[in-house]
Amino acid sequence: MLKGFRAFISRGNVIDLAVGIVIGAAFTGVVKSFVDDILMPPIGLLLGGVDFSELYIRLSGERFATRAAAMEAGAPIISYGVFLNTILAFLITAFAVYLLVKSYDRLRAREAAAPPPPSEKDCPFCQSRIHIAASRCPFCTSDLSGLGPLA
Incomplete structure (x- = not known):
């Protein structure tokens, strides 16, 4: 059982998946910081100095100075500003x-569009199209064995 698990883990797909998850987690942190620290403050400023992370709806009648104060007091709130940040991220x-994915697809399409290797060549004596592996021309019967594959 341990041998089978070791073989499974050492397969390329599992390693690639693990690397993708780690990179994805790091990328998520970068995007969250970009949204919270760089993108949302200017948007909030343009909208009249709104701090999106402080936007919330009080479900109780109490008033709080900040969202953090409401959370600390245990008051029921809906933090729609944090939700907006999360949606944007x-x-x-x-x-x-x-x-x-679009770049990957474009690369694959370019590889798929590569022409196949040649399957024919011209006979250097009669200029007829013949198979690339031919050692004698079927049209003029010239010997092509010493001329190489693309004579």
């Missing part, structure tokens, strides 16, 4: 993944 991550 998701959209940025999804767009980055879209660009990555």
Whole structure:
């Protein structure tokens, strides 16, 4: 059982998946920081100095100075500003993944469009098209064995 597990873990796909998960987790942190620390403050400023992370709805009648104070007091709140930040982070991550997949597809299409290796060549004596592996021309019966594959 341990031998089978070792063989499974050492397969290339599992290693690639593990690397992808680790890179994805690190990328998620970068995107979250980008949204929370770089993107949302200017948007909040343009919208009149709104701090999106502080936007919340009080479900109780109590008033609190900040969202953190409401959470610390244990008051029921809906933190829709944090949710907006999370949605924006998701959209940025999804767009980055879209660009990555689109680039990968473009690369695969370019590889698929590569022409196949030649299967024919011209006879150097009569200029007829013959199979690339031919050692004698079927049209003029010239010997092509010493001329190489692309004579």
